[in-house]
Amino acid sequence: MKWIVFLFSSVLAVTGLVAQEDSGLDQLFSAFTSYSELPREVAYVHINKSVFIKGEELGFKAYVMDKGTKRRSLETRNLYCILTDSANRTIKSKMLLIEEGVGHGSFRLDSLFTTGTYVFRAYTNWMQNFSEPNYYEQTLEVIDPETDEYRPHTISEKTLDAQFLPEGGRAVAGLESVYGIIIKDASGQGVPNLEGSITDKAGQEITRFKVNPFGIGRVGLLLGKSQAYYAQFKDNEKEYRIPLPPTYPEGIVLKLTDLKTDIGLSLEMVPGPVTPKDQSYHLSIHNGDEIKAFPISFTGNLKQLKVIPKADLYRGMNVITLMDQNSRPLLERLYFNDRGLEFFEAFRTRSVIDSGQVKVTLEIPGLDTRAFSSLSLSVLPDNTSSYSHDHNLPSYALLQPYVNGPVQNAGYYFEDIDARKRYDLDNLLITQGWSSYSWNTVLNHPPLYRFDFEKGISYTVRFNKRDSEDFYIYPTANNPSQLLKLKDGEVDFTVEEFYPREGEKLAISEISKKGGTTPPGAAVHFKPAGIPKYTPRFNISIPGPPQERISEIEFPPISFENLEKLQLLDEVVVTKKRDATRMEKLRDRSNGRLDFFEIDDPRRNLTLASYLSGRGFIVNENLGSVSIISRTPNSPNNARPIVYLDGILLQDFTLLYNFLLIDIDYIEINRSGIGSGIMGGGGVIKIVTDPSLRFARRDGTLSFNEYEVPLAYGVQKRFYTPVYPSYTSAFFRKFGTVDWHPDVRSDENGKFHFQFKDYGLERLRVFVSGIVNGESYALGSFSVMPGIDPANSQ
Numbered sequence: 001m002k003w004i005v006f007l008f009s010s011v012l013a014v015t016g017l018v019a020q021e022d023s024g025l026d027q028l029f030s031a032f033t034s035y036s037e038l039p040r041e042v043a044y045v046h047i048n049k050s051v052f053i054k055g056e057e058l059g060f061k062a063y064v065m066d067k068g069t070k071r072r073s074l075e076t077r078n079l080y081c082i083l084t085d086s087a088n089r090t091i092k093s094k095m096l097l098i099e100e101g102v103g104h105g106s107f108r109l110d111s112l113f114t115t116g117t118y119v120f121r122a123y124t125n126w127m128q129n130f131s132e133p134n135y136y137e138q139t140l141e142v143i144d145p146e147t148d149e150y151r152p153h154t155i156s157e158k159t160l161d162a163q164f165l166p167e168g169g170r171a172v173a174g175l176e177s178v179y180g181i182i183i184k185d186a187s188g189q190g191v192p193n194l195e196g197s198i199t200d201k202a203g204q205e206i207t208r209f210k211v212n213p214f215g216i217g218r219v220g221l222l223l224g225k226s227q228a229y230y231a232q233f234k235d236n237e238k239e240y241r242i243p244l245p246p247t248y249p250e251g252i253v254l255k256l257t258d259l260k261t262d263i264g265l266s267l268e269m270v271p272g273p274v275t276p277k278d279q280s281y282h283l284s285i286h287n288g289d290e291i292k293a294f295p296i297s298f299t300g301n302l303k304q305l306k307v308i309p310k311a312d313l314y315r316g317m318n319v320i321t322l323m324d325q326n327s328r329p330l331l332e333r334l335y336f337n338d339r340g341l342e343f344f345e346a347f348r349t350r351s352v353i354d355s356g357q358v359k360v361t362l363e364i365p366g367l368d369t370r371a372f373s374s375l376s377l378s379v380l381p382d383n384t385s386s387y388s389h390d391h392n393l394p395s396y397a398l399l400q401p402y403v404n405g406p407v408q409n410a411g412y413y414f415e416d417i418d419a420r421k422r423y424d425l426d427n428l429l430i431t432q433g434w435s436s437y438s439w440n441t442v443l444n445h446p447p448l449y450r451f452d453f454e455k456g457i458s459y460t461v462r463f464n465k466r467d468s469e470d471f472y473i474y475p476t477a478n479n480p481s482q483l484l485k486l487k488d489g490e491v492d493f494t495v496e497e498f499y500p501r502e503g504e505k506l507a508i509s510e511i512s513k514k515g516g517t518t519p520p521g522a523a524v525h526f527k528p529a530g531i532p533k534y535t536p537r538f539n540i541s542i543p544g545p546p547q548e549r550i551s552e553i554e555f556p557p558i559s560f561e562n563l564e565k566l567q568l569l570d571e572v573v574v575t576k577k578r579d580a581t582r583m584e585k586l587r588d589r590s591n592g593r594l595d596f597f598e599i600d601d602p603r604r605n606l607t608l609a610s611y612l613s614g615r616g617f618i619v620n621e622n623l624g625s626v627s628i629i630s631r632t633p634n635s636p637n638n639a640r641p642i643v644y645l646d647g648i649l650l651q652d653f654t655l656l657y658n659f660l661l662i663d664i665d666y667i668e669i670n671r672s673g674i675g676s677g678i679m680g681g682g683g684v685i686k687i688v689t690d691p692s693l694r695f696a697r698r699d700g701t702l703s704f705n706e707y708e709v710p711l712a713y714g715v716q717k718r719f720y721t722p723v724y725p726s727y728t729s730a731f732f733r734k735f736g737t738v739d740w741h742p743d744v745r746s747d748e749n750g751k752f753h754f755q756f757k758d759y760g761l762e763r764l765r766v767f768v769s770g771i772v773n774g775e776s777y778a779l780g781s782f783s784v785m786p787g788i789d790p791a792n793s794q
Contacts (some may be wrong), residue, residue: 024325025282025293027443031327032284032291034446038129040067040288041076043122043136044396046769048378048719048740051386053558054113054144058083059719059740061104061376062096062122063771065397067134068289070315070341071775072101072372077499078454080531081122083107083140091118093531097478097499097713101771102374104742105714115144119541123534128451132288132436133538134401138389143735159186162242164219164231167430168254168322168331172270173225173247178255180430181209181217183233188542190215190408196233198244214408218427223247251275254322254331258426261310263335267296267322268303277302280325287314288402288437296322313337317402319435329439334402334429338422342776343394343414347768351784353758358786360766362744362752368773369750375770375778379738379756382763382783386735390542393769394777403432406542415780436538451532456499457711458527459506462492465521466510472517472655474507474646474704475689476500478713481646483655500712509704516624516657519705529710556725592670592684597661608659612685615669617641626653628685634673635681642679644686665690716742727759738764758786 041064048059060081064073076098083092091112096103123135160183167178183191192213198206198221206229211217221244223229229244250272257264271277277298283306284293292312296304315337322331348363367373380387391400392411399410413425461471466486471493473482478499486493500506506524509517586594593615597604603611609619612628620627633639643650650656665688673680719740724732739756746752763785770778 024280024323024327025295028282028284028293028323028327029291031443031446032286035442036068036289036291038447038449039075040130040132040134040401041065041073041124041126042067042134042397042401043079043124043127044391044393045081045120045122045136045138046376046378046393047120047138047140047389049140049380049384049386049737050138050388051141051143051735052109053722053735054109054115054142054146055558056109056722056737057720057740058107058109058120058140059104059378059742060106060120061742061769062098062102062136063393063397063769064098064101064124067397067401068287069775070397072771073098074101075453075455076124076126077456077497078528079103079122079124080534081105081107081120082531084119084121086117088119094714095531095711096122100372100374102743104376104716106717106719109142113142113144114147115142117141121534121536124454125451125528125532126453128532128534129447129449131438131441131447131537132401133536133540135534135536136396137536137541138391139541160184160191160235160240161186162231162233162240163431164242164244165431165433166245166253167256168252168333169433170251170253170331171221171223171245171247172251172253172268173223173249174270175253175268176220176222176255177253178218178220178430179244180427181211181219181231182431183211183215188406188408191235194233194235196231196240199230199232201228201230212424212427214412214424214428216424216427216431218430225249252322252331254320254333256320256333256335256426258422259307262307263310263313265306265308265320266303267298267306269298271298271302275324275330281330282323282325284321284323285313286319286321286437287317288319290314310337310339313339315340316398319402319437321439327439327443332434334432334435336399336422336425336429338417341394341398342773343417344772344776344778345416345780347780347782349782349784351786353786356758357755358758358764358784359755360753360784362754362782363750364752364772364778366773367746367750369746369748371772371774373746373770373772373774373778375741375744375752375768375772377741377744377754378767379740379784380765380767381733381736381738381761382765383733384735384765386737387765387767392777392779393771394779397777400540402435402437403429404434404436404538405432406540408542411779414777454528456497457709458494458496459498460492460494460525460527461508461520461522462525463520463522468510468512470511471520472509472511472704474509476504476506481648481689483648500709502712502715504709504712505706506709507704507706511655512624517655517703519703522705524707526710531711556729556731558722558724586666586668591672591674592668594666594668596666597664604660604662604664606661608656608661608687611661611667616671617683617685621657624654624657626656628653628656628682630671630682632671633682634671638679638681641682642673642684644684646687646689663689727761744770761786 044063046061052058062079064076066073079096079098081094081096082090084090092107094105096105118140120138120140127134162183165180171177183194185191195210197208207219209217209219231242233240250270252267252269252275255266269277281296282293283296284291318335318337320333320335321329323329344364346365349360351358351360390408390410392414394414395410413421469486471484475481484493508520510520512518609621612619616631618629618631628641629639630641668686670684673683721737724736726732741754744752744754763783765781765783767781768778772778
């Protein structure tokens with residue numbers, strides 16, 4: 001028997017801590033424990049714009065969060081990102097490597113795209129185990145000016161959908177209820193600021209209502225029996241008369257009131273056969289990961305008032321459900337508790353122009369430099385029309401997974417939070433009705449572990465023949481080399497957590513009994529071998545509001561022609577700078593001599609034996625065996641050096657037989673053996689190969705087999721912007737792109753630095769998303785005026 005405990009107090013008197021042994025509560029607790037046993041994660045993607053011109057690059061930064069703890073998910077590594085068209089056909093796809101809960105990539109909007117609406121979706125394979133909408137989805141717009149220079153907005157006759165939804169899901173005749181109001185147009189956008197009235201059948205006005213800029217509001221009503229009621233309002237000279245849902249002759253009405261540090265719950269009953277007053281009820285509160293519950297009794301009083309401290313609620317969303325003694329849900333209400341959540345929106349910035357670049361320094365007051373922080377920054381013209389995302393990171397992580405449908409302009413509720421926005425968010429939650437959690441699923445159908453929690457790719461090597469038990473797995477950019485030994489009778493082996501990048505191959509050598517390396521006779525099976533198909537169970541994105549069309553602005557020719565050449569040239573420069581920095585760091589850490597081998601280095605044609613012979617070692621190669629000794633050892637008892645190949649300590653040197661330097665990145669020789677103890681008397685040799693060089697060779701001399709990897713991780717490349725003929729035109733100011741910085745980290749002083757090309761603009765807008773201090777949210781935007789230091793710019 002489980003004990004369900006919940007702390008609450010009565011409006012009239014504090015009752016303290018209550019523990020109630022109850023079979024209904026025990027059943028609920030047991031079922032919910034099974035349902036929530038598997039951890040959930042939520043994905044959010046910050047995309048640099050929402051309206052693109054064909055040929056541009058779409059940059060994105062992914063954040064994967066643990067749904068229960070509200071922190072970054074440090075487990076998942078594979079995130080699948082796809083772009084689909086209006087017919088749900090996949091146009092582009094990519095597997096993204098997630099590290100420390102974040103990852104970034106890009107899509108080129110190339111010839112595969114035409115003018116139209118597209119959906120960006122991101123998910124993990126693990127998410128397919130669950131019925132809740134934990135994946136990411138965003139509607140985007142692409143404009144192809146060459147084929148669609150003029151596509152006017154066609155305005156059809158507007159038909160409005162108005163819904164009046166009783167709080168908790170039930171209105172009872174004779175009891176006052178709060179109704180959530182939501183009025184939308186045919187595209188799913190809320191109709192702003194409509195006013196109307198509630199009338200009876202005869203047209204007699206009972207009360208008035210008004211909705212906010214998103215078409216949402218609330219009204220309190222006490223309605224009678226056997227009477228029809230209507231909502232009446234007018235839009236664009238058209239009159240609407242919408243019938244309200246009928247009241248029930250019996251049942252329970254729920255009302256929630258925010259009391260600053262507490263919430264008040266009012267539960268009032270009209271008893272009947274379905275809801276008898278002498279039955280036991282219980283009220284549960286959960287967040288999808290944990291649950292609390294306490295009993296409710298109407299035996300002595302048909303109206304129950306409870307006050308619950310917000311400190312006893314969960315951070316973020318709380319799903320409040322009233323159930324009968326058989327755990328049948330009767331009423332449900334969503335409530336958002338922002339207590340304990342931190343949102344960082346105050347930014348201090350400084351900018352200077354230097355060598356044609358605008359260099360920006362950003363500070364976030366309250367930043368803890370010891371904790372993880374990572375920002376994604378989209379730099380656009382100040383009055384852009386191309387950035388209109390419905391969501392930001394907190395709205396997607398904390399709100400969207402708990403509701404049944406899309407939320408218009410959801411990010412609004414988490415920017416500059418005040419009493420008004422809390423009230424607007426609560427009105428939204430009343431209109432959402434039941435949460436995305438199906439109680440039938442929770443109580444009767446807990447999720448099954450059908451889809452893997454993926455950390456990289458696994459591969460199985462199965463041999464059709466082999467002459468040895470020793471094999472060498474060559475390193476890739478994200479994986480070190482491996483030496484594997486098969487046992488007698490084994491015909492295969494499996495390697496987990498393989499992280500290949502696009503363009504890389506798996507390379508394997510069999511180490512022969514004579515010490516040489518030969519291509520093995522084997523087949524390789526990779527898992528996953530393709531991006532898993534994901535069928536969304538919810539519609540969680542809506543097309544944005546109609547954008548200003550390029551037909552209304554003179555569209556200048558944009559140059560994408562030399563983008564690939566510019567990318568290649570710039571990548572070479574960036575790579576050279578990165579390699580120079582890497583060499584400096586390696587030399588700083590080295591106790592010996594480092595030799596780096598450039599691509600055109602003539603020494604690449606030498607064997608390792610020839611190279612080491614010129615570095616103070618005696619190398620003998622004979623029938624596959626290799627011996628290496630130092631000419632001037634530091635220990636008379638040990639002239640044999642310690643040798644590492646790609647981080648692997650070699651017990652014998654047979655693998656180095658006739659070893660060519662063609663694949664070498666660098667070799668470090670520590671003749672003194674400092675730091676290696678008595679075994680380092682002959683010195684230390686560290687050999688590091690470069691996988692990209694190995695895979696580029698096709699000279700017929702390979703001593704290994706290469707295997708195509710069917711699914712690899714996208715390579716994180718620098719973001720490129722097209723060349724615009726004018727940076728002062730109306731078109732550029734509305735639709736142009738300045739820059740995108742997907743992963744900006746703070747320095748040791750807590751400052752974030754980034755830069756972009758100076759286009760002579762007086763003011764730009766930087767849109768911010770990010771995780772700071774390990775688990776808090778950075779969001780919002782700020783202006784940059786190149787050459788001017790806006791104190792505390794917002």
